[in-house]
Amino acid sequence: MIYFDNVSKVYSPTSIALEDVSFSIAPKEFVSIVGRSGAGKSTLLKLLLAEESPSSGSVFFESHNIHKLSRKELPFLRRKMGVVFQDYRLLPHRTAYENVAFALEAAGKSEDDIAHDVQQVLELVGLMDKAWHFPHELSGGEKQRAAIARALVVAPEVVIADEPTGNLDPMNTWEIVRLLEKINDLGTTVILATHDKEIINYLKRRVLTIEKGKLVRDEAEGRYVL
Amino acid sequence: MDRVTFGRIIKGGFVNFFRNGVVSLATVLVISLTMFMLGSVLVGGIFLNGVISNLEEKVDITAYFKLDTDERDILEVKSNLEKLPDVKGVVFVSRDEALNKFLERHKGDELYMKTIEIVGDNPFPASLEIQAVDPSRFEAISVFLESGRFQNLIDEKSPGIKNISYRLNQSVIDRLSVILRTIKLVGFGISLILALIALMVAYNTVRLAIYSSKDEISVMQLVGASRSFIRGPFLVEGVIHGVISALFTIVAFYPLLLWAGKRTAGIFGGIDIYGYYVSYIWQISFILLLVGIAIGVLSSALAMRRYLKV
Known part of the structure; x- marks a missing residue:
C-alpha cells in the first residue's frame, strides 16, 4: 500500500535527513516509527504527505508515485490520508465542528452527509459536547481529539500521526493511543511517529527505528530500543 | 466547480471577514486611504484642468467702442x-x-x-x-x-492708444497659466507617487493578513482542500474589503469636496468640484467600486500565491 524506495532527503551536505530508506506498509497495519528528535521521523512523514519532495528515490501510495502527481491530483491523494500533528493544527477561527466539517466541505460532500459524518466521528472521539467551541476554548487533549476526528471524517485509508501525544499529559496520552488502536481495529492503517517508550512497549506492533536518517531496525513486534 | 462548493467559498469569505474583525477593519481602512489618494489625484486633476481652461477663456481681447x-x-x-x-x-x-x-x-x-x-x-x-x-x-x-x-x-484710453484690454493682463495671465500647469504636473507626479505608496501599503496589509493565516493554509492543503477551494474565500474577502472601502471613500468625499468646493470656487470662479462630484456620482461610484475590488482581489491573489506551495 505504501512503499518507500531508496528514499533520501538532503537539505544540505551537512544536513542529511534521510538516507536510502526503503520499507513497505501493508493495508490495516499499525506501524510505529521511532527515533530521537531529529532522527528523520517528521521528514519521512512529510515525504509521505507530499509536503516535501525526496532528493532521490520515490514514494508510492497504491502504485502512484506521489511526487509525480500534479497539483490538481494531490488533494485527492490527501483525502485518502488523515493527518494528526503534535501541535494539533486546527483552524483557529473555526469551531471544533467546523474544523472537522472542513475536510468534507473541501471534498465537495453534501450538507446532509457532512452533518451525519461529523456527528459520528465527534461521538467516536467523545467530543460531541464541545462541538461548538473554538480551539482556544479546548484543552490540549480535546484539541487532539478534534484533530483526530478531522483526520477520520474523510474515511481515510491511512491515518498518519506525527507525535500526537507530544504535548499531552499521561491521561490524555493513553486516551489518544487507545483511540488510534480503535481506529486500526476498525480497519484503517495507522502510522504513528513517536519517541514515547511506554507507548511502543504497550502496543506490541511493528516498529521501524530510525537513527541519523537511516532505517536501522524493522521488527514485527518491536520494543523501544535506542 | 459545482454550486455547493461555490456557495461554501462565498460563505467562507464572509465568515473569515467577520471572524477576523480587527484585521478586516485595518485592511478596509488602508484600502480606503489608497482610494482616497487616487480619488484626490483624479478630482485635483479635473479641477486644475477646469481652472486652466477657464483662465484661458478669460484671455480674450476686449475692444471698447x-x-x-x-x-x-x-x-x-x-x-x-x-x-x-x-x-x-x-x-x-x-x-x-x-x-x-x-x-x-x-x-x-x-x-x-x-x-x-x-x-x-x-x-x-x-x-x-x-x-x-x-x-x-x-x-x-x-x-x-x-x-x-x-x-x-x-475708444481711446489716451490719445493714440486704443482701448483694447488684453494688453492690460495678458502677461499676468500667461505667467499664471504657466505656474498652474507646473503645479498640475508636479502635483500630479507627487500624488501619483503617494498613490503608488498607498497601493503598496494596501498590498502589504493584505499580505500580512494572509501571512497570519499561512499555517492555516498549509493545514487546509494537508487535509485535502484544492488550491481554488482555499484561495476562493480569500478572494471573496478581497471583494468585501474593496466594496466597503469604496463605499467608505464615496461617503468621505462628500464633506471634503463640499468644503473644498466652497473654498476654491471663490478664488478662481472655476468649476464647482462639489457640484461636479454630485452630478457624476454614479460614474464615480462605479469607478471607485471597480478600483476597490481590483485592489482587494489583486492584493489577495498576489499574496496567496506565496502560501499555496505545499
Whole structure:
C-alpha cells in the first residue's frame, strides 16, 4: 500500500535527513516509527504527505508515485490520508465542528452527509459536547481529539500521526493511543511517529527505528530500543 | 466547480471577514486611504484642468467702442471679426448690458451705486469680447482692429492708444497659466507617487493578513482542500474589503469636496468640484467600486500565491 524506495532527503551536505530508506506498509497495519528528535521521523512523514519532495528515490501510495502527481491530483491523494500533528493544527477561527466539517466541505460532500459524518466521528472521539467551541476554548487533549476526528471524517485509508501525544499529559496520552488502536481495529492503517517508550512497549506492533536518517531496525513486534 | 462548493467559498469569505474583525477593519481602512489618494489625484486633476481652461477663456481681447458708436457699426465689426481664422468667437456686450453687469457685480455696495447715480448717464462703453483660437494670435487680431477701417470707432484710453484690454493682463495671465500647469504636473507626479505608496501599503496589509493565516493554509492543503477551494474565500474577502472601502471613500468625499468646493470656487470662479462630484456620482461610484475590488482581489491573489506551495 505504501512503499518507500531508496528514499533520501538532503537539505544540505551537512544536513542529511534521510538516507536510502526503503520499507513497505501493508493495508490495516499499525506501524510505529521511532527515533530521537531529529532522527528523520517528521521528514519521512512529510515525504509521505507530499509536503516535501525526496532528493532521490520515490514514494508510492497504491502504485502512484506521489511526487509525480500534479497539483490538481494531490488533494485527492490527501483525502485518502488523515493527518494528526503534535501541535494539533486546527483552524483557529473555526469551531471544533467546523474544523472537522472542513475536510468534507473541501471534498465537495453534501450538507446532509457532512452533518451525519461529523456527528459520528465527534461521538467516536467523545467530543460531541464541545462541538461548538473554538480551539482556544479546548484543552490540549480535546484539541487532539478534534484533530483526530478531522483526520477520520474523510474515511481515510491511512491515518498518519506525527507525535500526537507530544504535548499531552499521561491521561490524555493513553486516551489518544487507545483511540488510534480503535481506529486500526476498525480497519484503517495507522502510522504513528513517536519517541514515547511506554507507548511502543504497550502496543506490541511493528516498529521501524530510525537513527541519523537511516532505517536501522524493522521488527514485527518491536520494543523501544535506542 | 459545482454550486455547493461555490456557495461554501462565498460563505467562507464572509465568515473569515467577520471572524477576523480587527484585521478586516485595518485592511478596509488602508484600502480606503489608497482610494482616497487616487480619488484626490483624479478630482485635483479635473479641477486644475477646469481652472486652466477657464483662465484661458478669460484671455480674450476686449475692444471698447466710443460711447456714440452706432450699434450697427459694432455688429459689422463683429461679423468681420468672425470671418478671421484666428477668431474663435465674438460676444457683443451693449452699453446697457455693461451697466447691468456692473450693477450686478456691486449689488449692495452703496458707494458704487451712489457714483452711478451721480454720473446719471450710463458711463459704460459697448464692447466686443473676442476669443482667439490660440492666445498667440492676439497680436494679429489687435492689428486688425487698430489699423483697419474701424479704427476710428474704437475708444481711446489716451490719445493714440486704443482701448483694447488684453494688453492690460495678458502677461499676468500667461505667467499664471504657466505656474498652474507646473503645479498640475508636479502635483500630479507627487500624488501619483503617494498613490503608488498607498497601493503598496494596501498590498502589504493584505499580505500580512494572509501571512497570519499561512499555517492555516498549509493545514487546509494537508487535509485535502484544492488550491481554488482555499484561495476562493480569500478572494471573496478581497471583494468585501474593496466594496466597503469604496463605499467608505464615496461617503468621505462628500464633506471634503463640499468644503473644498466652497473654498476654491471663490478664488478662481472655476468649476464647482462639489457640484461636479454630485452630478457624476454614479460614474464615480462605479469607478471607485471597480478600483476597490481590483485592489482587494489583486492584493489577495498576489499574496496567496506565496502560501499555496505545499
